[in-house]
C-alpha cells in the first residue's frame with residue numbers, strides 16, 4: 363500500500379509521562395484512508411492531527427454507522443517498540459463491520475496502517491513504567507443522506523494517544539454495581555461488535571453508577587437479566603473455588619483480545635476455565651459463602667483491573683478484603699511483562715514495529 367506522508371510543521375510539546383491519564387493527549391499525526399464502491403480502499407495518507415470535515419447529514423452522525431478498535435504500542439527496555447496481537451484487532455474490526463454493513467479492511471492493510479502511523483510518531487511511545495501508546499483505529503461513513511439506506515463511502519482513521527492507567531487509581535481495585543434496569547445487548551444485536559452505539563447506550567448506566575460512587579457497571583443478559591456478561595469498558599472474570607468463570611462469546615459479549623490472552627495464559631498455567639453463563643444469584647451466593655476468591659476485568663485500555671465490591675440491588679459483596687488478588691496480580695505482571703518485553707513471549711503475540 364502506498365501511504366503519502368505529510369509531516370506536521372508544528373510538532374507539539376510532549377506531555378509529562380508521570381501524569382498521562384487515559385486518552386487526554388493526541389500525537390502529532392493521524393492516518394486517513396477512503397473507501398468507495400468503485401475504487402475500494404484508496405488514498406492512504408498520514409497527515410498532521412486535526413479536525414475532520416463532516417457533512418451535517420453524514421450517516422455516521424445520524425444513524426451511528428461507525429466501528430472502532432483499541433490496541434497499544436509498548437516501549438521495551440532496549441528502546442524498541444512493539445505491538446500486541448494487532449491482527450486480532452484487524453479481524454474483530456472486520457466482524458464488527460460486517461454487522462454494521464461496512465466494508466472489510468483486509469488484515470494486512472489494517473496492520474500496515476497501524477505500523478506506518480506509529481513509526482511516524484514513534485517518539486510519542488512513552489518510556490515511563492506502566493505507560494504505552496494507545497492506538498484508536500475507527501471507521502465511519504461521511505456519506506450525506508437523511509433517508510435510511512446503506513452507504514457506499516467510508517473513512518478509516520487512526521489516532522494515537524500516550525496513556526497511563528485507564529482508572530485514576532491504577533491497579534487499585536474498582537467497585538462495580540450490577541445494572542438491573544437497562545440492558546446493553548441481546549442476541550442478534552450488536553453486542554459482539556465494537557461500535558460506538560454499544561457504548562452510547564451504556565452511558566446512562568455508567569452515569570448512574572458514578573453517582574452511587576461506583577466506577578463501572580456489570581451488565582446482565584438482555585433477556586432474562588439473570589446472567590453476567592461484561593463491564594462497561596472490559597470483559598470480566600471470576601475466580602470461584604479455584605476455577606475461572608467468564609461469559610461465553612456467543613453474540614452479546616465483546617470478544618476481547620485481553621480476554622482471549624488471559625484465558626490462554628490461565629489454561630497454560632493449568633487453571634480450569636469455564637466459559638459458560640453464570641447466574642448473578644450464584645455469583646452473589648459465592649460472594650457470601652466465601653468461595654468467590656477474586657474478580658477482575660480485562661481490556662486493552664484497562665489491562666487487568668481488580669474488582670473489590672459488587673453491588674446487586676443493594677446486596678453488597680466485598681472481594682479479597684478490598685485488595686488485589688494473588689492471581690490477578692500474577693496475571694497483570696505476566697501479561698504486561700510480555701507486552702513491555704520483560705517476559706519471554708512464548709505465545710508469539712508481540713509484533714516488532716521495525
Ligand code: COI
Nearest residue numbers: 432433595661662663664
Ligand atoms: C479498549 O479497551 O480499548 C476500549 O476500547 C474500551 C474503551 C471504553 C476505552
